[in-house]
Amino acid sequence: MSTPPVIGLTGGIGAGKSAVATCLKTLGCVVVDADAIAHDVLDEPEIQRALIGWLGEQVVGADGLIDRAFLGGRVFSNPDDLQRLEGLLHPRVITICQARIEDASTEAPAIVLDAPLLLETGLNACCDTLVFIDTPEDLRHERLRIRSGWDAAEALKRQSTQLGLDEKRKRSHHVLVNAGNSESLHQHVADLLNHIQPRHD
Numbered sequence: 001m002s003t004p005p006v007i008g009l010t011g012g013i014g015a016g017k018s019a020v021a022t023c024l025k026t027l028g029c030v031v032v033d034a035d036a037i038a039h040d041v042l043d044e045p046e047i048q049r050a051l052i053g054w055l056g057e058q059v060v061g062a063d064g065l066i067d068r069a070f071l072g073g074r075v076f077s078n079p080d081d082l083q084r085l086e087g088l089l090h091p092r093v094i095t096i097c098q099a100r101i102e103d104a105s106t107e108a109p110a111i112v113l114d115a116p117l118l119l120e121t122g123l124n125a126c127c128d129t130l131v132f133i134d135t136p137e138d139l140r141h142e143r144l145r146i147r148s149g150w151d152a153a154e155a156l157k158r159q160s161t162q163l164g165l166d167e168k169r170k171r172s173h174h175v176l177v178n179a180g181n182s183e184s185l186h187q188h189v190a191d192l193l194n195h196i197q198p199r200h201d
Contacts, residue, residue, distance in 0.1 A: 003106055004030070005196050008113045008124050010168045011133030013159050014140035014147070016178040016185070020133055021114040023189040030104040034097050034115035034123070041092050042066045050088055076158060090121050101126055109193060119163050119171060129196055132172035136179065 007024070009017045021031045041047055043065055051059050051066060055074065061067035075082040097113065104111045115123050124130060144150045150158070159165075169175065176192055178185055 003198060004104070004108045004110050005128040005198055006101060006111045006113060006126055007196060008115065008118050008127035008130045009133060010118045010124075010130055010172060011135065012137075012140050012165050012168075013116070013155060013162070014143040015133040015135040016143070017114050017116070017133050019182070019185060020131070020176060020178065020189055021112050023186045024110065024112045024193065026186075027190060027193055028108055029110045029112045029193070030108045031112045031114060032097055032100045032104070034093055034113065034117075037096050037100075038089055038093050039068075041089055041096070042068070042071075044092075047088065047092070054084070076161065079161075082161060086117075090117075094121060094123060097123060098126060110196060117162065119168060124171070129174065130172040131174045131176050131192065132169045134169070134175050134177050139179070 007029075009020055011017055018033075018035075021033065025031045042051075048060070048066060051071070055071070059067055059071060061070075071085070075085045097115065101111055101113065113123060113127055115121065118124050118127075118130070141150075141152045141155050144155045174192060174195075176188055178188075
């Protein structure tokens with residue numbers, strides 16, 4: 001009996017993993033978005049209480065939710081704080097990702113795991129194949145400037161907290177070039193999906 005393969009997406013910050021995931025979704029795949037899950041986990045009462053106990057009430061914004069800009073500014077300036085935050089969030093995020101993969105429809109052509117820290121958290125163990133999204137550095141930085149207001153120095157600082165790009169590429173099974181053209185990207189994604197075979201249990 002065949003079941004959908006689990007495709008893990010990896011690449012640099014700003015490489016366009018979410019754009020690739022969106023293309024795969026339009027092709028019928030089920031997408032598990034670890035970043036969106038992490039955002040939801042931040043709003044869980046138990047996590048909020050832990051963050052307030054650690055960083056004080058200032059970590060909560062005027063809307064009563066965790067101030068992600070404040071939190072990001074704090075942890076990405078201090079490796080110990082980043083490690084502490086990851087220790088708080090990652091176990092919960094991993095559990096939810098695994099459950100959503102298990103619950104995904106077996107009729108889909110593939111299940112896609114879009115996780116910024118796919119290799120760093122060990123979530124790649126859930127995947128049958130890994131796809132590295134290869135995007136020029138200047139394009140990644142421009143996207144991050146537009147999306148998040150980060151300059152090149154901030155983008156490099158954030159990237160330095162992750163596994164190196166060469167290592168991510170080496171550990172991947174496929175490389176998908178994303179040079180910024182959405183039409184060609186969709187065709188490249190469709191071609192790649194056609195080459196990834198279902199699992200046979």
